[in-house]
Amino acid sequence: AQTVTQSQPEMSVQEAETVTLSCTYDTSESDYYLFWYKQPPSRQMILVIRQEAYKQQNATENRFSVNFQKAAKSFSLKISDSQLGDAAMYFCAYRSAPGANSKLTFGKGITLSVRP
Amino acid sequence: DAGVIQSPRHEVTEMGQEVTLRCKPISGHNSLFWYRQTMMRGLELLIYFNNNVPIDDSGMPEDRFSAKMPNASFSTLKIQPSEPRDSAVYFCASSSVPGISYEQYFGPGTRLTVT
Numbered sequence: 001a002q003t004v005t006q007s008q009p010e011m012s013v014q015e016a017e018t019v020t021l022s023c024t025y026d027t028s029e030s031d032y033y034l035f036w037y038k039q040p041p042s043r044q045m046i047l048v049i050r051q052e053a054y055k056q057q058n059a060t061e062n063r064f065s066v067n068f069q070k071a072a073k074s075f076s077l078k079i080s081d082s083q084l085g086d087a088a089m090y091f092c093a094y095r096s097a098p099g100a101n102s103k104l105t106f107g108k109g110i111t112l113s114v115r116p
Numbered sequence: 117d118a119g120v121i122q123s124p125r126h127e128v129t130e131m132g133q134e135v136t137l138r139c140k141p142i143s144g145h146n147s148l149f150w151y152r153q154t155m156m157r158g159l160e161l162l163i164y165f166n167n168n169v170p171i172d173d174s175g176m177p178e179d180r181f182s183a184k185m186p187n188a189s190f191s192t193l194k195i196q197p198s199e200p201r202d203s204a205v206y207f208c209a210s211s212s213v214p215g216i217s218y219e220q221y222f223g224p225g226t227r228l229t230v231t
Contacts, residue, residue, distance in 0.1 A: 035219070043205060045222035091159065102147060102211070103172060104220055106159040
């Protein structure tokens with residue numbers, strides 16, 4: 001079975017600075033998807049960014065980018081120019097490739113605080 | 117699109133009572149997922165459906181939990197009888213098969229408190 005590990009329970013960043021959230025996973029599959037979800041105090045789960053394992057290029061969405069290291073099974077999220085609205089819980093998630101089991105496996109999450 | 121709709125948003129009930137949580141997936145999506153979130157266990161998948169058929173219910177904690185999807189636009193998660201340890205936030209999510217990366221879109225969640 002696949003597992004997702006987020007070893008840092010909490011992190012803090014100064015507004016306008018850059019922060020990196022770590023995630024590692026374990027799988028025997030070669031094709032899969034990885035996601036970062038954001039959960040603000042409203043509880044709504046919001047998709048931040050996704051990465052297809054077959055793509056070597058790291059995904060980027062505005063201020064959010066990932067560092068995907070397939071051999072190391074590492075998938076970190078970098079938030080640039082941090083804003084107060086980035087304060088939330090962030091979850092890393094794994095999903096098997098299309099046609100296989102389509103459930104998401106989540107890490108425990110990391111709470112990010114942004115200091116003004 | 118209205119997104120995934122869940123009701124109620126909050127539910128407070130007494131131990132032993134039946135609780136029914138409801139979900140309306142995004143129109144056109146044919147996969148539906150029920151998750152439970154607690155401080156201790158994080159986000160856990162309880163069950164998911166493809167085309168209204170339950171595919172994996174291995175996450176359902178025990179026989180007190182049951183889920184149905186009578187049609188493509190409606191699903192229920194029922195707990196009978198409820199216990200205080202069932203207190204959690206329950207999320208419903210849907211996705212399109214096939215779809216771009218099979219992304220799952222989450223509803224706002226139902227916060228259940230069992231006293």
